[in-house]
Amino acid sequence: MSIFLMILAGIVIVATALPALPCTRWWAQASGFPRPQLVGLGLLVLAALPITLEWGLAAAVVTGLLVLAIAIQLWRILPYTRLWRVQAQANDEAADAPKLSIMIANVQMENRDAAKVRHLIAVQAPDVVLLVEPNEWWSSQLASLETTYPHHVLRPQDNTYGMLLFSKLPLHETEVRELLNEGVPSIRTDLELTDGRRVRLYAVHPPPPMLGHAEDSVPRDAELILVAREVADSTMPTIVAGDLNDVAWSQTTRLFQRLSGLLDPRVGRGMFNSFHAGHVWMRWPLDHIFFSPAFHLRSLQRLPAIGSDHFPLAASIVFVPEDAGEHNPPAAADEEDERDAASRVTAAHRCDDDVTP
Incomplete structure (x- = not known):
């Protein structure tokens, strides 16, 4: 059980780190999609670790990285909950506006x-x-x-x-x-x-x-x-x-x-x-x-x-x-941001040139 939990913890940690890397491969980008699911998995593993692991340096490191991973995931998804300030204000009173x-x-x-x-x-x-x-x-x-x-x-x-x-x-x-x-x-x-x-x-x-x-x-x-x-x-x-x-x-x-x-x-x-x-x-x-x-x-x-x-x-x-x-x-x-955007567009044009007959 402890090995299984360590593997699950590793999945959460690695999946959290991958989207932050300068890597555009599909598997790296896709790992940023299931953030809510990774939060849920991470919390379950975090709750079970103290029960199943013998505490030592390795367990402490894994637990610390897991807590950090959960915190990063929460920081990314919290804006898309009611706990965050709305970005687009509502207006139901502008009766004459289109x-x-x-x-x-x-x-x-x-x-x-x-x-x-x-x-x-x-x-x-x-x-x-x-x-x-x-x-x-x-x-x-x-x-x-x-x-x-x-x-x-x-x-x-x-x-x-x-x-x-x-x-x-x-x-x-x-x-x-x-x-x-x-x-x-x-x-x-x-x-x-x-x-x-x-x-x-x-x-x-x-x-x-x-x-x-x-x-x-x-x-x-x-x-x-x-x-x-x-x-x-x-x-x-x-x-x-x-x-x-x-x-x-x-x-x-x-x-x-x-x-x-x-x-x-x-x-x-x-x-x-x-x-x-x-x-x-x-x-x-x-x-x-x-x-x-x-x-x-x-x-x-x-x-x-x-x-x-x-x-x-x-x-x-x-x-x-x-x-x-x-x-x-x-x-x-x-x-x-402008440099990042320019580099992504340049990379896309380079890829397009590579496949042009």
Whole structure:
């Protein structure tokens, strides 16, 4: 039993250290996903160690490292609990301000429960719907939405990177772009709100760092950084939504926020874990809706399962740019952040050059 506990303690310690290393390999990045689970495992091991171990130098060192690992994990996930100060302030009182509701869902390309998706959209009736991973089958199954949502961008694909964007609001200057990776599109468009003002929407789904997709996090990180830079260079109020294939507490997501200045409505409210819908014991927040301080939050929900491995996510926001100063925004990017961002983008372009015929 003592050897078994030492192995479990070692897993927690190593999994805590790996995300802090300058390593972009998929196994190092993935170890930063299950932080809540590692906290739970670490606490169980910590409670059992005094009962089973003979105390000596080795036991003291392992226990000390385990306590440190648990503390680091807690520090990373506490902002995504109600124990933390909210980042995006709520506003339910701006009756005359334009409101916007958005629903995002990774439908999982192999999933065939399109009826659940159609029903959920009908019940929620959001202004904007973003679906990722649709192929031609999904596009045909959801064609009826084009009546309710007369403005749409349809990019079904058979490689799990398709996108369908449906909007009740007019879309302007829409572009479907492959920022870094061929076959991995993103959408940039301007939404016309009910009062005629426009805001920008980015729909993103970068490749995950995992076997079968990308062996490291370089393509994902660089795409998010490029979007963050565009947001920072623009005066247009912005929303970034999609399956980022990254958790809210990762170094990359936090760098994205510092570079872009966008708010995460999860901070101070909860994790709203969106993946994996099929495993209660192994869930984390991979799907995101970020927005500029010009918006205030009305509601944030994780929606019922749709047969996919992701839960849908929905947010309702209100456009009150005159109250932008009421939030608790992320810290602005410093010189070290800029160097980090530049190196990640350079690495992505280098990788792209390496695979170009």
